[in-house]
Amino acid sequence: MGLVDKAIAWGGRNSPWIIHFNAGACNGCDIEVVDALTPRFDLERLGILQQGSPRHADVLVVTGAVTLQTRERLKEIYDQMSTPKFVVAVGTCACSGGIFDGCYCVTGGVDAVIPVDAYIPGCAVRPEAIIHAVDALLKAKLPKAAGRLKKDKKAKPDRKEDAAHDGAGNDQ
Amino acid sequence: MSERDGKFVLPIGPQHPSLKEPCSFKITLDGEVVEKAVVEIGYNHRGLEKACESRTFVQDLYIIERVCGICSHAHTSAFCRCVEEMCGLLVPRRAEYIRGIVGELERLHSHLLWLGVAAHEIGFDTLFMYTWRDRERVLDMLAAIGGNRINYGVNTFGGVRRDLEPELIAEIGRVMDALEEKLKYYFELALVEPALIGRLSGIGILRPEDVRRFSAVGPVARAAGIMDDTRIIEPYGVFREIAVNGVTDDHCDVYGRTIVRVKEMLESVRLIRVMLRELPDGPISVKAPRRVPAGEILIRVEAPRGEDIHYVRSTGGDMPDRVRVRAPTEANWHGMSYMLEGFHLADVPIIIAAIDPCYSCTDRAVRLTDAGGSSLHAWEELRRLGIERYQSLGIDPSGIRLREFPRG
Numbered sequence: 001m002g003l004v005d006k007a008i009a010w011g012g013r014n015s016p017w018i019i020h021f022n023a024g025a026c027n028g029c030d031i032e033v034v035d036a037l038t039p040r041f042d043l044e045r046l047g048i049l050q051q052g053s054p055r056h057a058d059v060l061v062v063t064g065a066v067t068l069q070t071r072e073r074l075k076e077i078y079d080q081m082s083t084p085k086f087v088v089a090v091g092t093c094a095c096s097g098g099i100f101d102g103c104y105c106v107t108g109g110v111d112a113v114i115p116v117d118a119y120i121p122g123c124a125v126r127p128e129a130i131i132h133a134v135d136a137l138l139k140a141k142l143p144k145a146a147g148r149l150k151k152d153k154k155a156k157p158d159r160k161e162d163a164a165h166d167g168a169g170n171d172q
Numbered sequence: 173m174s175e176r177d178g179k180f181v182l183p184i185g186p187q188h189p190s191l192k193e194p195c196s197f198k199i200t201l202d203g204e205v206v207e208k209a210v211v212e213i214g215y216n217h218r219g220l221e222k223a224c225e226s227r228t229f230v231q232d233l234y235i236i237e238r239v240c241g242i243c244s245h246a247h248t249s250a251f252c253r254c255v256e257e258m259c260g261l262l263v264p265r266r267a268e269y270i271r272g273i274v275g276e277l278e279r280l281h282s283h284l285l286w287l288g289v290a291a292h293e294i295g296f297d298t299l300f301m302y303t304w305r306d307r308e309r310v311l312d313m314l315a316a317i318g319g320n321r322i323n324y325g326v327n328t329f330g331g332v333r334r335d336l337e338p339e340l341i342a343e344i345g346r347v348m349d350a351l352e353e354k355l356k357y358y359f360e361l362a363l364v365e366p367a368l369i370g371r372l373s374g375i376g377i378l379r380p381e382d383v384r385r386f387s388a389v390g391p392v393a394r395a396a397g398i399m400d401d402t403r404i405i406e407p408y409g410v411f412r413e414i415a416v417n418g419v420t421d422d423h424c425d426v427y428g429r430t431i432v433r434v435k436e437m438l439e440s441v442r443l444i445r446v447m448l449r450e451l452p453d454g455p456i457s458v459k460a461p462r463r464v465p466a467g468e469i470l471i472r473v474e475a476p477r478g479e480d481i482h483y484v485r486s487t488g489g490d491m492p493d494r495v496r497v498r499a500p501t502e503a504n505w506h507g508m509s510y511m512l513e514g515f516h517l518a519d520v521p522i523i524i525a526a527i528d529p530c531y532s533c534t535d536r537a538v539r540l541t542d543a544g545g546s547s548l549h550a551w552e553e554l555r556r557l558g559i560e561r562y563q564s565l566g567i568d569p570s571g572i573r574l575r576e577f578p579r580g
Contacts, residue, residue: 022193024216026532028241028322030192031285038288038304052189069215070194073186099238103219124241124322 012058012084013142015047016134019057019081023074023110024100025064028124029091033061036127043131054080059134060114065093065100066107078114086117086137090130095119117141179207182517186215190293190521193531197524201517209512209520211505217535224495229255229464232492233328236482239497240533241322242285245271245278246475247497248327250482253408253471255329258464258486263409265452267331272410273344273447274317274326276440280351281310282476283433283440286528287358290430293521294371299361306354309347316340331457341448352441359434362427372427376511376523379424386507390478390500391436392527394420395428402474414446426526463490475500477528499533 020033036043037050051057054077066074078087089110092098097108110116118137120129180201186194194215200208220239224232236251237244249271256263284307291299311321317334318324326332336344362368378388380396393400399418403411419435421428466488473480478500485494504527511523549557562569 020192021187022216022531024194024218024532026238026241026244026323027193027530028238028244031241032322034192035304035308039301040305040308054187064216065218067216067218069217070186073194073215077187099235100218100220100223103223105217105219123238124320126321 016058017051018059024067029063041127243475250473254484268409279476329460391432
């Protein structure tokens with residue numbers, strides 16, 4: 001793993017920026033996503049910041065069952081994001097289509113359109129669940145060793161371990 | 173950004189930092205000034221009315237709750253009242269009071285949410301954080317009543333599903349005391365803070381005649397001095413017993429809408445206190461039949477954003493024949509282009525936010541089967557058509573005295 005990749009993994013782990021997209025939700029999950037960013041839950045203390053542009057974001061937070069009209073736009077936003085990028089489906093509707101599954105204007109869950117890394121069920125999801133999911137996702141996808149910039153002087157660098165983490169950090 | 177005849181056409185949305193929900197605007201700019209604004213909605217259309225028509229009434233209640241996550245109680249209140257009126261159910265008084273309390277708590281959380289979003293749009297993020305912190309207390313109370321922070325599922329046909337315990341009543345009272353103090357602070361802030369006044373005054377103007385022309389409802393109409401609060405002009409449920417002090421303002425702009433909403437929150441706190449004090453004893457629901465008698469009904473309920481209209485038609489089965497939801501934002505969209513035109517691009521986000529838009533409420537499909545021609549009905553003609561229709565059903569409406577609505 002090169003220094004640039006390590007720096008990206010380090011940044012992603014310590015300060016993941018999220019972008020929020022409503023693909024046809026009822027607003028319930030959206031306000032809970034915003035709620036998670038405000039004083040009671042304060043995601044910002046974990047370095048998580050909401051961003052407006054998909055090009056600046058690491059994590060795409062999608063709410064709602066994907067409607068026919070937002071489907072192309074969702075794909076476009078996903079393609080605009082730079083790697084490593086992760087997708088979190090927030091709410092039962094985003095996970096599977098939920099109560100709107102089978103409606104004539106609904107494609108289904110987010111995974112029918114773009115690959116999803118974490119599913120958070122709930123109607124509406126609680127902010128605690130969002131925080132837990134984003135944290136667990138980043139721990140799993142960007143392991144700590146991969147995100148370490150300076151090599152630990154005491155422990156000798158292990159080439160095998162590095163190679164293993166290479167795979168873990170770049171599987172997108 | 174594309175150039176056309178020397179004018180810039182700026183597309184905003186459907187994914188945009190200042191919009192929490194998908195909606196698209198094509199804004200033609202002459203320098204910094206908005207010359208023309210075209211609103212494109214429909215991104216949130218899920219086919220909800222059709223889904224309701226292919227499910228039973230009880231299942232529909234869960235879909236109707238999810239028309240909108242912010243004003244979910246207002247939607248279920250309207251839908252439940254439709255079914256109750258058609259079945260001839262008499263809702264217990266205690267249930268009506270609990271519905272009223274949850275409805276006013278919902279108005280508090282919706283208006284606090286709006287105040288925060290509006291502050292965020294003008295770059296006043298401190299106020300955004302303050303109001304959303306206070307809003308958490310309201311959500312705690314809603315969670316304590318219904319078990320969920322959003323979509324609390326309190327309403328059912330024939331009453332409510334959750335009762336209020338004495339400890340909870342005391343707790344709500346304490347939260348109201350704490351909240352009132354904060355709200356008074358926000359009210360003073362709105363009256364004296366020069367940055368807030370300077371940023372909100374004189375933009376997004378909609379005068380009383382324009383409100384009539386575009387059929388705007390809710391705080392948008394009330395900020396132009398038109399009292400259209402359904403709780404006052406057509407009292408329902410608990411508001412037949414407890415009078416609401418209507419709030420209006422004559423600024424006609426975004427600032428006026430801010431004042432109206434903050435004052436309404438103070439009024440909601442007062443209403444909740446009165447309802448908690450006079451909460452009657454008794455059952456909280458009556459048993460509702462599974463099948464709804466044939467007929468049709470139109471019910472109006474005051475949602476936080478304005479008048480919410482539900483229409484239900486039944487053929488006597490356990491499924492509705494037609495469900496129509498006209499949420500308040502749908503009425504307020506018509507004036508949006510007019511409100512945006514002539515103002516600066518920097519004011520566009522706050523003017524859009526000032527109607528408190530809710531796209532998931534709005535996006536219904538309408539199919540024009542008779543496209544090509546349009547006709548206008550005058551008030552007298554409409555009334556004549558209505559009387560003829562009721563006479564054909566065997567009802568004589570000529571003895572019914574029409575309520576005189578206050579006109580602009």
